[in-house]
Amino acid sequence: MSKMHVKMTVNGKPQEALAEPRTLLIHFLREELNLTGPHIGCDTGHCGACTVDLNGKSVKSCTMFVAQANGADVTTIEGIAAPDGTLHAIQDAFREHHGLQCGFCTPGMITRAYRLLQENPSPSEEEIRVGISGNLCRCTGYQNIVKSISAAAETMAASREAAE
């Protein structure tokens, strides 16, 4: 049961480490790389607090071994803002529309929304609800989260238009 050499790109930076293959990706990110944004909420793949972006797809990092993610390109909540620190439109929208309370689900929720709006840049309310149905929130009742994502979609569309 030896350790393995793990390499991946996380938030644009190459990372290497020795890890037991059984190490869950969430523990690798949080404890080896000190990226404590993604959280552990349920341990069984139901709550989505551990959501990260892996090779361009939203995944639950509590239900994935680090060995499976070897070689992957990973983005966590820490990598959502621009390198200069400018917040992403989704991050702004969550504050503007009170899309968070205790903040524990927020990193997973925003990371999921970040991918959702690339999959579907102008989702209906129903599509947003389905799109975030793998992420549980105990505080907000989702209403302001849906509003935040919807508003972010509009902001992003407007800035795409302005850029054209």
Added chain:
Amino acid sequence: MIPGAFDYHRPASLGEAITLANELGDDARVLAGGHSLIPMMKLRMAVPEHLIDLADIDDLKGIDERDGTLQIGAMTSQAEIIGSGLLAERCPILRETAEQIADPQIRNVGTIGGNVANGDPGNDMPALMQALNASYALTGAGGTREVPARNFYEAAYFTALEPGEVLSAIHIPIPPAGHGYAYEKQKRKVGDYATAAAAVLLTMEGGVCTSASIALTNVGDTPLFAEAAGAALVGSAFDEGAVGAAVSAAEAIASPAEDGRGPVDFRTRVAGVMVRRAIGRAASRAR
């Protein structure tokens, strides 16, 4: 919830995977998306010493059509099933079913091969495969054999898969153009297994049912192919007599366990309701 330790193998070819599986024997488990196996390992209900990850095997990927048959590689994710234009055109019930499995993140990682191979009666794809009369390609040291989905499931977590074999692909005879279909699933919430679910495929001519195939999810320790339920519809115009007979036939073979989703009588009845609704929706879609 921490899994036990294991050695990790990531073969680049199916042959290599089969060789490993045969060498390592009972101590090894094959890893597809892992969304069934990893939670079991975290609960230490499964403690394999070796995991053989199929992620790098190109032969297990892809969706193709050949001679009236759809071939889906075992490592195709549920999200890829949903996103496939070919499947949407030829066999849209696959998308309808996949969309009712778990949630977006899990569908990105969970595979159709894992879903049909592990023998969990809560999984949705096995009943659908039975309704579609799909077959599974089981590849072992001696080559590949085809086993119909209707003969694959023996008991909960027990299947026709032999030690050292890997379920490599799924073959689905393409349903006739204009067929009607529906997958009806009752669940407590997104992410739950079915209280009961029913897959229905049928064809119609002049308002009369010419063929029908029905299967049930999570109301037995295997998926249930409801042959008599389908037969009850053939030749009918979906009148209450025929539909009622199909529902009764489905309920007659359902034998769910009591769990948090409800007692046996309730889940049996829901299976019937799902069959009834799926027939209605399928008939309305048939051309």
Added chain:
Amino acid sequence: MTDQTPTAVERAAKLQGLGSKRKRVEDARFTQGKGNYVDDIKLPGMLFGDFVRSPYGHARIKGIDKDAALAVPGVVAVLTAEDLKPLNLHYMPTLAGDVQAVLADEKVLFQGQEVAFVVAENRYVAADAVELVEVEYEQLDAVNDAFKAMDADAPLLREDIKDKQEGAHGPRKHYNHIFTWEVGDKEATHKALADAEVVAEELITYQRVHPCPLETCGCVASMDKVNGKLTIWGTFQAPHAVRTVASLITNIPEHNIRIISPDIGGGFGNKVGVYPGYICSAVASIVTGVPIKWVEDRIENLTSTAFARDYHMTGRIAATRDGRITGLDCHVLADHGAFDACADPTKFPAGFFNICTGSYDIPVAHVSVDGVYTNKAPGGVAYRCSFRVTEASYFIERMIDVLARKLDMDPAELRMKNFIKQSQFPYTSALGWEYDSGDYETAMDKAMTTVDYAGLRAEQAENRAAFDRGETRSLMGIGVAFFTEIVGAGPVKNCDILGLGMFDSCEIRIHPTGSAIARLGTISQGQGHATTFAQILASEIGIPADQITVEEGDTDTAPYGLGTYGSRSTPVAGAATAMAGRKIRAKAQMIAAYLLEVHEDDLEWDIDRFQVKGNPEAAKTMAEIAFASYNQAIPGLEPGLEAVSYYDPPNMTYPFGAYLCVVDVDVDTGVTDVRRFYALDDCGTRINPMIIEGQVHGGLTEALAIAMGQEIAYDEIGNVKGASLLDFYLPTAVETPVWETDHTVTPSPHHPIGAKGVGESPNVGGVSAFSNAVNDAFAHKGLTHTQMPHDHWRVWKTAERLGLNG
């Protein structure tokens, strides 16, 4: 003055004080993944603790073999009760006057109980070692039904107290009995029932549920052997109380204990209690001299740390034939699990359940409560409610509906008829509470008008006719609920926890350049205290909220307070904040008088400054005054500008609201669809409408979860049925409906700013509204009452019992 001088309106707006929809200051870190939750803490040399837990509901421990576990490389220690006994730490006091095993001593009493604590170099090694601790058990008969707990032949659960005749709240009637609590006029109530024209009786069960915050409980304990100081970071809703308890348990002087609540990922009552994990981590750190982290997983959370409810309430309500309520009687059988670890004020073993006369003017009432032990996890916390208030509110709101059926009266009309009238406030209830303020009729009228209640009933009549004609298999239900909460515990004269009066506190320091820091005895778990307490203060002292730092949760720096639960932060700490602000202003007035060379009485406060009456241009802003307080020698005044307030509220506050829920029930599948939910809340003065609305959305969603699916159920031998988020119902965005919110404003007359608290109202009122709606869907078919949760199969069974399933 030039044109650039800000107007009064502009100056007030700049403060972002009371009533402002101020954006939250907490959000910058949370949206960037920069929160600091307990599992984010990483200290040099830190080890991890993990529990060996009982697989049985009730069993004798015949032996524990830890050799194999200790042989695992990286395992440092395996603690059992035998190791804790010499320290007298194998039991700990509970908040309810009982003791709880820290590690099981000879017996286990519930599935998931802590048996041994493994300490290892990381969580993976610890988990491996947990598997290798061999515990030999002899299984015993279990008590899983509270109604059988006091049978003559019931299994004896608590051998440690079997000879104890006197419990914390009086004599014990049986070895599995904990307490009896009685309030009200029994004789008069029974007479009212005997004389009544109509009596409705019902057993109403509020099932065992769990607060289930998204972050589980955990801590990092660190004993510094050099200076003798124990620091514990943990998920504590009441850090100061934890410090005092820790000192009493460990005999470490209280000044050598520092408790820090970092960011908390939701509490909802789950994080009020003191758990074996905290004690074991502290002990392990004291023994090893290095920091120990313990964080429970979700299954451990649902099976071992603080459940809620589990109340079996038998009610009788008396009324005249025309619907005037004449009396209310209730007996509660309270299932407290294996140890009495309820978190209630000491004198209230059933919390404030005696608020159960609700919003109605009921002349006589009587309540008795029996608490019993069962083979279930301990707890009994207020899950997003003030102590047992949601149980009380659910009880009365169901009883009103049950009575309405019996009288064949509209449930809204029956409520209107019996409301406490506005002119009756302050109103003393038959069970002894003095309601501070209310205007129930206005709230109810507004709700009924907004939703077009008459129109909904007409639509329902059509639906019922269509159902009977076989045109639909869906039944429409309308749930009306009105609630009055009692929150803000509370007055020290009757509220304490472990002898600690339930006041709260705020300490303010104004910096020389006119910004400020405020520290409080409470701790936010998502409520946004850093945002709203600054708003209260901004309005009181005229410093913009953006220039006020609010700090909570570190017992070395924050003033003593009893923490955040029971909607007490705004009523108590919010009041302390306003009062401390007023002390600042009083001193500022003296300074301004000196600076302006006028008498104090010639000054008046205007938004952010003191000005000379009749001459507003002669003024000193708070920023100017603050600077003066640091740089001028003012005769008769100490330098600096600071104040502290320890606020002992004169009374509780009584938020109220009118909720209405419309459901469509599919009788064939038992699936209930919430078509509409309207919530009108009156929480007195509204500090931040944006945050209030968010609190209401969240509380309603928790209420939906409780009413429609949550249950921690046990089988006959004490196994928990379904203890992960696969089975424990937390709705996703798909199952959650859109919430409509509304409000009226009836300030509390005794609170300095008139605020009452809101966080828990939607849970209290929401559960009744959902349940009343489901019951209402079947009312015309003869249903009087059906128990929660209203999940698919139970609703289907109800339909079947009523003969609707063909």
